[in-house]
Amino acid sequence: MGIKNLGQQGIVFAVFTALFPIFAIALPGFLTTANMLTLLQNVAVLGILGLAMAIVVIGRGIDISLIAALAVPPGLVLQMVQDGHSLSISLAAAFALSIAFGLVNGWLIAYAEVPSLFTTLASGLFLAGLGQAALFKLDVVQWSPGLDGFEKLGQGNLLGIPMPVVMFALACIAVAFLLRQTRLGAYIYAIGDNPNGARVTGIPTRPIIVLQYVMAALIGCAAGLIMASSVNSMPTRIFNSTLIYDVILVVVLGGIGLSGGRGGVVNVIIGTLLIGTMLNGMTIMDVSYSGQNLVKGVVLLIAVITDSFLNPRNEETAQQGDI
Amino acid sequence: MTIYGRTFTTTAFGIGLMIAACAPALAQKGLDEPFQAAFKEALAGKTVAYIPVAMNFDLTEGWFAGVKKELEPYGMKVVVRDPNWSTNAGAQALTTLISEKPAAIIVHNPDVQTYAKLMQRAENEGIYIIQVNMGSVYRSSAFVGANWIEIGERDTEAVVKACAGKSNKIAIVQGALSAAASAYTLKGVENVLAKHPEVKVVSSQAADWDAAKAKAITQTVLKQNPDLCGIVGFWDGMDIGTAAAVKEAGLTGKVFVATSGGGERRGACELVKSGAFDLVLSYDVPTQAEQMAGMIKWLVSSGVKPGSVKGSMYTTLIPVTKENAGSETACWNLSDLKK
Numbered sequence: 283m284g285i286k287n288l289g290q291q292g293i294v295f296a297v298f299t300a301l302f303p304i305f306a307i308a309l310p311g312f313l314t315t316a317n318m319l320t321l322l323q324n325v326a327v328l329g330i331l332g333l334a335m336a337i338v339v340i341g342r343g344i345d346i347s348l349i350a351a352l353a354v355p356p357g358l359v360l361q362m363v364q365d366g367h368s369l370s371i372s373l374a375a376a377f378a379l380s381i382a383f384g385l386v387n388g389w390l391i392a393y394a395e396v397p398s399l400f401t402t403l404a405s406g407l408f409l410a411g412l413g414q415a416a417l418f419k420l421d422v423v424q425w426s427p428g429l430d431g432f433e434k435l436g437q438g439n440l441l442g443i444p445m446p447v448v449m450f451a452l453a454c455i456a457v458a459f460l461l462r463q464t465r466l467g468a469y470i471y472a473i474g475d476n477p478n479g480a481r482v483t484g485i486p487t488r489p490i491i492v493l494q495y496v497m498a499a500l501i502g503c504a505a506g507l508i509m510a511s512s513v514n515s516m517p518t519r520i521f522n523s524t525l526i527y528d529v530i531l532v533v534v535l536g537g538i539g540l541s542g543g544r545g546g547v548v549n550v551i552i553g554t555l556l557i558g559t560m561l562n563g564m565t566i567m568d569v570s571y572s573g574q575n576l577v578k579g580v581v582l583l584i585a586v587i588t589d590s591f592l593n594p595r596n597e598e599t600a601q602q603g604d605i
Numbered sequence: 606m607t608i609y610g611r612t613f614t615t616t617a618f619g620i621g622l623m624i625a626a627c628a629p630a631l632a633q634k635g636l637d638e639p640f641q642a643a644f645k646e647a648l649a650g651k652t653v654a655y656i657p658v659a660m661n662f663d664l665t666e667g668w669f670a671g672v673k674k675e676l677e678p679y680g681m682k683v684v685v686r687d688p689n690w691s692t693n694a695g696a697q698a699l700t701t702l703i704s705e706k707p708a709a710i711i712v713h714n715p716d717v718q719t720y721a722k723l724m725q726r727a728e729n730e731g732i733y734i735i736q737v738n739m740g741s742v743y744r745s746s747a748f749v750g751a752n753w754i755e756i757g758e759r760d761t762e763a764v765v766k767a768c769a770g771k772s773n774k775i776a777i778v779q780g781a782l783s784a785a786a787s788a789y790t791l792k793g794v795e796n797v798l799a800k801h802p803e804v805k806v807v808s809s810q811a812a813d814w815d816a817a818k819a820k821a822i823t824q825t826v827l828k829q830n831p832d833l834c835g836i837v838g839f840w841d842g843m844d845i846g847t848a849a850a851v852k853e854a855g856l857t858g859k860v861f862v863a864t865s866g867g868g869e870r871r872g873a874c875e876l877v878k879s880g881a882f883d884l885v886l887s888y889d890v891p892t893q894a895e896q897m898a899g900m901i902k903w904l905v906s907s908g909v910k911p912g913s914v915k916g917s918m919y920t921t922l923i924p925v926t927k928e929n930a931g932s933e934t935a936c937w938n939l940s941d942l943k944k
Contacts, residue, residue, distance in 0.1 A: 311828065311829045314828070316828050317825070317828045317829070320824045320825055320828050321825075323824065324821040324824065324825070327817070414661055418661070419939070420661055420662055420663060420666065420939070421659070421661040421662045422662060422663075422816075422842050422845075422872075424871045424872065426871075437849065437852070437853050444853075509817060512817070512820065512849065513816040513817055513820050513845055513846040513849050514845055514848075514849050514881075515816060515845050517815065517816050517817070517842070519659075519661075519662075519690075520815070520817070522689075522690055523813075523815065561821070562825055565808070565810065565821070565822055565825040565826070566825060566829055568807070568808050568809065568810065570782075570810070570811070571782055571810060571811040571813070572782065
């Protein structure tokens with residue numbers, strides 16, 4: 283692969299491979315097993331969300347409501363257990379809520395043909411509002427004794443590997459299998475590449491689009507459960523944070539074009555690793571919060587600018603719907 | 606005692622008896638207390654508006670419930686305008702309220718500047734402004750709230766004390782950089798550290814009041830400095846994450862975690878009991894609510910011109926530790942306050 287053919291994915295990987303040895307040499311304590319696991323653990327939830335976003339983006343959509351799906355159903359679990367319901371019933375309610383939410387998103391996008399950006403922007407607000415107004419007593423839903431044992435999902439470890447990392451790995455394998463080995467996965471790529479063409483060839487595009495959003499909502503819910511059990515509470519206010527930009531960043535930075543039909547799980551992993559390395563290195567260096575944002579912004583700009591230099595857009599390569 | 610002394614005592618006792626005997630006769634007519642009617646009249650039908658940074662968390666819900674409980678029985682109306690973390694929406698709400706002319710507005714500032722001019726205008730228009738917990742550069746009729754400098758100092762002193770004879774390495778988990786409460790607390794931390802040059806700060810980072818970020822930072826710091834002896838956190842809601850990282854590293858009890866908060870039972874006492882926190886400096890929300898309500902009663906009934914008197918009521922902090930975390934009085938329940 284010549285430098286001319288180096289895509290976004292290659293560039294980001296190059297940045298990552300450049301940054302990593304620098305940190306490893308310059309920062310004592312960076313390249314230790316314990317710190318590597320911490321690094322992965324800190325970005326595991328982000329990575330899982332990236333996978334959910336990847337499924338939707340590959341199918342030429344976007345899911346801005348992902349953070350609401352992360353915050354509200356798991357928050358419901360914590361609230362219901364706090365109110366005295368059993369853990370299994372609470373989990374069932376949360377998954378039902380996630381599926382219903384995914385179905386509404388998918389139906390609006392696939393059947394009512396509302397653009398995904400606007401649909402999920404509004405539905406996310408709706409779900410977060412519903413949570414605040416009707417489901418939760420406080421923004422931060424606290425852990426309660428009824429959940430004891432469940433915190434293993436976020437705090438336990440398997441053979442010394444923290445559970446969030448294990449869950450991220452499992453999610454990567456599951457999503458990679460779905461996208462690469464199943465017919466459904468092939469259909470998602472086809473729809474992302476050319477929706478009309480896919481429909482003409484007889485692919486049931488609308489149900490598959492609905493399914494994408496249901497999967498995204500369920501993965502979001504799982505990520506939320508991991509996050510809640512990791513910090514022993516569900517700060518539902520996270521919906522108002524900039525987390526969704528980080529998720530889109532991981533996906534786009536990794537090289538999954540927003541125009542759909544391109545990329546895969548590897549891209550999400552690369553994007554996640556780069557973000558994780560930067561965050562971890564800068565925390566060790568005790569860089570101030572604003573300093574961290576500055577560095578993050580500069581690295582991203584460099585990656586994007588290099589990409590547009592090496593792979594200039596023209597009429598031939600530009601796709602409809604390219605952002 | 607001499608015989609004269611005893612006679613005097615007996616006489617005094619006799620006179621006392623006579624008065625006591627006459628008193629019921631007077632009381633049958635009843636005696637009007639001359640001030641309460643005016644007090645009731647001054648309060649009845651008046652409105653108190655409340656602008657927190659957002660509802661739905663223990664502090665702001667607690668203040669609202671407490672103030673309502675105190676003032677509603679006197680016929681006052683307590684209304685809330687929830688800007689939900691938007692400074693703009695808060696400023697708009699304040700502007701609208703000025704034209705609606707409530708008797709008093711309780712303001713919870715998101716920063717030290719934004720509302721300052723508006724609050725001054727409100728007081729010129731005859732509305733009492735009571736600021737709570739996060740003050741602005743404009744000092745209004747009353748400020749009720751925690752002294753953040755003191756919180757920073759006392760939390761750090763506890764951590765420094767716990768570190769004595771250990772590694773002397775500490776970490777600081779700040780709130781949001783833009784928040785005055787966080788910056789003031791940091792100043793308090795610095796004040797104490799200036800007196801203890803032996804203590805080394807290995808990390809001082811902002812976690813944006815976010816538990817997940819606090820956990821990520823603390824995990825990395827603990828991996829780099831497993832001999833860390835203490836952490837100064839800036840808010841219990843965020844430091845759940847800090848404590849989770851300490852627990853995961855198996856260092857609970859070895860790393861002293863000091864933080865502060867409103868003292869809600871699940872947010873403070875339960876976590877101290879479980880060993881997650883070693884010290885929570887509580888600014889006891891129900892007391893703050895009572896003090897705000899008290900200020901409003903006093904101001905409205907006094908008829909003093911808004912802005913002509915200015916005073917502060919810094920909250921007396923309750924240190925919640927293992928010793929008192931189990932007691933009924935150290936913490937409060939939001940559900941009880943709402944009853």
